[in-house]
Amino acid sequence: MSSAVNVPPGQDMFESVACYLCGATASHDLVIGQDDLTGKPGNFLFVTCDACGLAYQSPRLRLEHIGAYYDDDYIAHRKTTNWGILTPFYQSAMNKHDREKDKLVSRYLKLNSNSRVLDVGCGSGSFLQRLRQKYQVDASGVDFKNLTHLPFFDQVTFHQGLFYEQNLPESSYDLVTMWHFLEHDYDPVKTLETARHVLKPGGHLVIEVPRLDSLSNRLFKERWPGLQAPQHTVLFSRETLQKFIERSGLELVEYLPYGAFPAYFYLFAGVAFKLRKGRGIDLKRAILPYFLGQILLWPLLVFERYLNIAMQTVVCRKRESSESQNNRSQV
Numbered sequence: 085m086s087s088a089v090n091v092p093p094g095q096d097m098f099e100s101v102a103c104y105l106c107g108a109t110a111s112h113d114l115v116i117g118q119d120d121l122t123g124k125p126g127n128f129l130f131v132t133c134d135a136c137g138l139a140y141q142s143p144r145l146r147l148e149h150i151g152a153y154y155d156d157d158y159i160a161h162r163k164t165t166n167w168g169i170l171t172p173f174y175q176s177a178m179n180k181h182d183r184e185k186d187k188l189v190s191r192y193l194k195l196n197s198n199s200r201v202l203d204v205g206c207g208s209g210s211f212l213q214r215l216r217q218k219y220q221v222d223a224s225g226v227d228f229k230n231l232t233h234l235p236f237f238d239q240v241t242f243h244q245g246l247f248y249e250q251n252l253p254e255s256s257y258d259l260v261t262m263w264h265f266l267e268h269d270y271d272p273v274k275t276l277e278t279a280r281h282v283l284k285p286g287g288h289l290v291i292e293v294p295r296l297d298s299l300s301n302r303l304f305k306e307r308w309p310g311l312q313a314p315q316h317t318v319l320f321s322r323e324t325l326q327k328f329i330e331r332s333g334l335e336l337v338e339y340l341p342y343g344a345f346p347a348y349f350y351l352f353a354g355v356a357f358k359l360r361k362g363r364g365i366d367l368k369r370a371i372l373p374y375f376l377g378q379i380l381l382w383p384l385l386v387f388e389r390y391l392n393i394a395m396q397t398v399v400c401r402k403r404e405s406s407e408s409q410n411n412r413s414q415v
């Protein structure tokens with residue numbers, strides 16, 4: 085397990101990558117990131133594609149080596165349930181996160197007992213369980229990490245492994261969600277094509293990722309929490325995210341300069357990463373300052389959606405087959 089990751093990864097563990105968007109190999113250095121969250125050693129280079137401007141990590145850790153960086157401490161897997169007297173605050177923050185996801189998707193489609201929902205990178209499964217209990221949807225999740233021992237997977241179908249290797253049935257989901265998944269992906273084009281394949285015609289895909297061209301990136305630069313080295317493979321700007329959507333053949337319904345994930349987390353983590361300089365943060369010790377900071381910044385955070393602080397979301401739709409024919413004939 086990753087607790088064994090206490091030396092920097094050797095050169096033989098890396099592979100260089102061509103641009104995920106256009107396939108070009110010429111690039112220039114953007115920034116070197118470190119594992120600021122857990123403090124595991126290593127320097128990870130992000131580059132910008134000379135041809136299309138996509139920012140991505142290259143060289144990247146080969147797939148068989150990345151698993152060690154998603155250890156049991158990994159925050160998105162939220163295995164920790166005991167935060168002492170702050171447990172209720174932590175739980176309410178997590179519930180709020182799922183509530184925000186629910187509110188966001190419910191603006192675009194009405195979920196009910198006939199809806200089939202797939203969450204890619206489902207982590208603990210809490211979002212799917214919320215939709216199942218609230219709307220009686222048929223809920224499925226994919227993740228390479230199996231957390232089905234957690235109670236959130238009750239009556240939720242789970243697929244373990246890479247999304248595009250799952251052989252999920254064609255045209256079968258009304259909603260596919262990717263909350264902070266695509267920036268971890270080793271083949272985002274294949275992932276988006278797979279999403280289009282498994283969506284019903286007219287079905288929706290919702291993608292939230294950190295936003296490179298945002299205030300928090302300008303503030304924290306090499307300590308920007310959105311780098312999250314070495315897990316983040318791609319750093320999306322608004323422009324490059326939209327280019328991926330165009331390429332996937334999905335229709336863009338709406339672009340949002342915010343997400344369900346609290347932008348405040350990136351402001352807090354950015355300050356902590358600057359102070360810790362790559363030594364990692366102790367979540368147990370950080371949780372009290374985290375909630376205090378949130379109270380202090382509350383007047384600012386009310387306007388989160390208008391300030392382009394850290395996050396972005398795209399809502400897309402799979403065209404009905406007649407629409408896609410029309411669309412192709414126009415191209």
Ligand SMILES: [Zn+2]
Binds near residue numbers: 103108
């Ligand atoms: Zn490119």
